[in-house]
Amino acid sequence: MDRTLRAALLKLHGQAALPVSQFTVAQRSALDRFARQTGAVTCQRQGRGDVYRVSDPQLFEVHLSALSPKVEMQSTHDLPVRAQHIALARDSKAGSHQHDCYYPLLKAVGDQVLWRQGTDATELPLSKLTRDFGATSLRIEADDAWQTGQPLWLVENQALFDRTDWLPAGTQATLLYYGGQLDGRLLAWLARHPRASCVVHFPDYDGVGLANFARLYMLLGEGCVFWLMPGWQGKLARYGSQRLWQDTFAEFSRAVSQLPDDLAALTRYMRQSGLALEQEAVWLPA
Numbered sequence: 001m002d003r004t005l006r007a008a009l010l011k012l013h014g015q016a017a018l019p020v021s022q023f024t025v026a027q028r029s030a031l032d033r034f035a036r037q038t039g040a041v042t043c044q045r046q047g048r049g050d051v052y053r054v055s056d057p058q059l060f061e062v063h064l065s066a067l068s069p070k071v072e073m074q075s076t077h078d079l080p081v082r083a084q085h086i087a088l089a090r091d092s093k094a095g096s097h098q099h100d101c102y103y104p105l106l107k108a109v110g111d112q113v114l115w116r117q118g119t120d121a122t123e124l125p126l127s128k129l130t131r132d133f134g135a136t137s138l139r140i141e142a143d144d145a146w147q148t149g150q151p152l153w154l155v156e157n158q159a160l161f162d163r164t165d166w167l168p169a170g171t172q173a174t175l176l177y178y179g180g181q182l183d184g185r186l187l188a189w190l191a192r193h194p195r196a197s198c199v200v201h202f203p204d205y206d207g208v209g210l211a212n213f214a215r216l217y218m219l220l221g222e223g224c225v226f227w228l229m230p231g232w233q234g235k236l237a238r239y240g241s242q243r244l245w246q247d248t249f250a251e252f253s254r255a256v257s258q259l260p261d262d263l264a265a266l267t268r269y270m271r272q273s274g275l276a277l278e279q280e281a282v283w284l285p286a
Contacts, residue, residue, distance in 0.1 A: 004030045005030040005031070005034055007027060008030055009063070009064045010068060012052055013060075015054075017044075017051040017052065018052050020049060040063060101139050102186055105176070105177045106137065106174055106176055107126070107175050109172065109173050110127065113150050113172060113173065113174055114126060114127070116146070117144065124138060142188045147193065148196050149196075151174070151196055152196035153173050153200045153227075154178055157177075160202070173200075180208070182215060187216065190220060194223065198223070199220060199223060201216055204276070204277065205279070206276035210263075217258070230286075233265075233286075236275055238286065240270075244275075245270065245276040246274075
C-alpha cells in the first residue's frame with residue numbers, strides 16, 4: 001500500500017492538479033483513502049472530469065517526505081541504484097535492486113589459461129593468478145570485451161571449484177563457480193559476445209540445474225553444452241535422491257521441453273526413476 005500511495009503522491013507532487021485518468025485504479029483508491037484520512041488532497045470536479053488537487057501543501061509534503069525522502073534532494077540519478085531506492089522509499093530493495101556489475105569467482109585448470117579484453121592490451125593471466133592465490137575475480141559487464149581461447153566451465157557447487165581432479169585429463173579451461181542459480185548479469189554477459197571457445201555447464205542433475213541450463217541454452221544455443229559425467233546413469237541409480245527430485249520437480253517440469261535432444265536420455269531416466277543427483281557424485285564409483 002505504501003508503494004502505491006508513494007507513486008501517486010510523487011505523481012501529484014509539484015502539480016496544480018492532475019486528472020483522475022492519469023492514476024491507476026490502485027493509485028486512485030490509495031489517494032481517496034489518503035484524502036479521507038488527512039485532508040491533504042481533494043478530488044474535485046473540473047470540466048467534464050475529476051481532478052486530484054493538493055489542498056494542504058504543508059501536510060502533503062510532510063506525508064510525502066515520510067514516504068519518499070528523495071523529494072527533499074535535488075537529484076539522485078548519479079547514485080548507485082540501491083541508494084536511489086533508499087532515497088525514494090527508505091528501502092534498497094524497493095525496486096529492481098540488482099547491482100550493475102557482477103564479480104564471478106574464477107580459477108584456471110592448466111597452465112596456459114589467459115583472458116584478454118578484446119583487442120586491448122589488457123590481460124588477466126588466470127593460470128598465474130590461480131597458482132599464486134588459488135582463485136581470482138573479474139568485474140564483468142555485458143558491454144565489455146573479455147574473452148578466452150579456452151573453454152569456460154560453470155559449476156554449481158564449491159567442492160568442484162575447490163578440487164578439480166574430476167575434470168577430463170589434460171583440461172585447459174576456466175572454472176567459474178556460481179552457487180546455485182545462474183545470475184542474470186552473467187547470462188547477459190555470456191550472450192553479448194562469444195567469451196570462450198565453448199561454455200560447458202555442469203550443474204546438479206535436478207530441476208534447478210536443468211532449469212539453469214535451459215536459460216543458458218536459450219541464449220547460447222550450440223555455443224554451450226551440458227556435461228554428463230562418466231557413468232551418470234549408474235550413479236543416478238545408486239546415489240540419486242528422491243527428496244531432491246520431489247523438491248525440484250516443478251522446475252524440472254517447466255524446463256524439460258526447452259532442453260536439447262541430447263539430454264532426453266537423462267531426463268527420461270530421472271522421470272522414470274524419480275531420482276535427482278547432486279554433482280559431487282562425480283567422485284563416486286558408478
